[in-house]
Amino acid sequence: xxGVSHLLISGTAxxxxxxxxxxxxxxxxxxxxxxPDIDVSTSPAGRVLPWVSAFFERRxxxxxxxxxxxxxxxxxxxxxGITIFLEEKSxxxxxxxxxxxxxxxxxxxxxxxxxVEMFWPSPVRCVCPGNRNFRLKTGSNAEYGVLxxxxxxxxxxxxxxxxxxxxxxxxxLIASPSGVEQIYNQSGSTHLIIANIKGxxxxxxxxxxxxxxxxxxxxxxxxxxxxxxxxxKAGTEPDCxxxxxxxxxxxxxxxxxxxxxxxxxxxxLSEKLAPYKGSGKLAFISGEVTLDDPDDATLSAxxxxxxxxxxxxxTLKLEAAPVDYVVTKFGEQFATGQLSIRSIIKNGETFTNPxxxxxx
Numbered sequence: 001x002x003g004v005s006h007l008l009i010s011g012t013a014x015x016x017x018x019x020x021x022x023x024x025x026x027x028x029x030x031x032x033x034x035x036p037d038i039d040v041s042t043s044p045a046g047r048v049l050p051w052v053s054a055f056f057e058r059r060x061x062x063x064x065x066x067x068x069x070x071x072x073x074x075x076x077x078x079x080x081g082i083t084i085f086l087e088e089k090s091x092x093x094x095x096x097x098x099x100x101x102x103x104x105x106x107x108x109x110x111x112x113x114x115x116v117e118m119f120w121p122s123p124v125r126c127v128c129p130g131n132r133n134f135r136l137k138t139g140s141n142a143e144y145g146v147l148x149x150x151x152x153x154x155x156x157x158x159x160x161x162x163x164x165x166x167x168x169x170x171x172x173l174i175a176s177p178s179g180v181e182q183i184y185n186q187s188g189s190t191h192l193i194i195a196n197i198k199g200x201x202x203x204x205x206x207x208x209x210x211x212x213x214x215x216x217x218x219x220x221x222x223x224x225x226x227x228x229x230x231x232x233k234a235g236t237e238p239d240c241x242x243x244x245x246x247x248x249x250x251x252x253x254x255x256x257x258x259x260x261x262x263x264x265x266x267x268x269l270s271e272k273l274a275p276y277k278g279s280g281k282l283a284f285i286s287g288e289v290t291l292d293d294p295d296d297a298t299l300s301a302x303x304x305x306x307x308x309x310x311x312x313x314x315t316l317k318l319e320a321a322p323v324d325y326v327v328t329k330f331g332e333q334f335a336t337g338q339l340s341i342r343s344i345i346k347n348g349e350t351f352t353n354p355x356x357x358x359x360x
Contacts, residue, residue, distance in 0.1 A: 012153060025096075039065065068120035111128055184249065190255070192253050195222060198245050201241065211227070218233055221237055231308050234247065261338065261339070264289055286339070293333060
């Protein structure tokens, strides 16, 4: 099989299995697909590492040891062993890519006329299909036909993963909340999750269509933020402000979501929340605190938005409340209690926070 065929097969398999469009991972997987042919000096791997190629070429036939499950196991042990030894978690994806690329690099040769010694050291060769006339011959017209098909498949897989992967595309097709929840659970800690919602506003039954940032899951729905900063609960439950008729989700830009716990013991809210306010930081507060002077805190309910701040007696209850709003309304209050803060940092920088238009 031609080297370019190995590159395409291993690169595509890496992208599909890992669900990635990362060029570096795909390239590592594709190059790993060339390594099994190191047992031949004329192969790309053999020319790069001639001394290794000479060792295998003198001692065993082509597509034997290096084209086997044993070789794949050795490559996997080495790849993951190096990752564990270096204690670098970011390398684990590359270890996956090498293992996948190497396996598919030699497994593709099962469809050639000579087959491979998959269960080496057993000399039995595995070939597919059984009829020799339907097996591929290196450089034949049939292989070039397969090569064209591989290019089309590769482009489709890369495009699929560039647009959020198979799960995202399936969710777009069925438009179900469970699909959105799966995407949020899978990628919500490392990326922004953007929900495209079509529905009605519960207060006046007006139509709602647009993109919203998912802040967090809530019951059977999601608390979301519009581009202009309004907070809603979207779903099918009675307490939702947006009743969804159709909801899909896209994996947006890379963003790290951090969670912090904040304990207050008769502390001024503005002082304790200052590190999370301003500088374009997108942060939301949940929890319950006791206020020292609740009479000074007034809330005017907005029926169109999610009630992320509520006061009962001297207790302030918050759920996904924007930090700027909390500081503006309650910053001068002294409070006692426990808060959790969800902050989002986009691409290593603070996320631009839209102005909150809440009227609570």
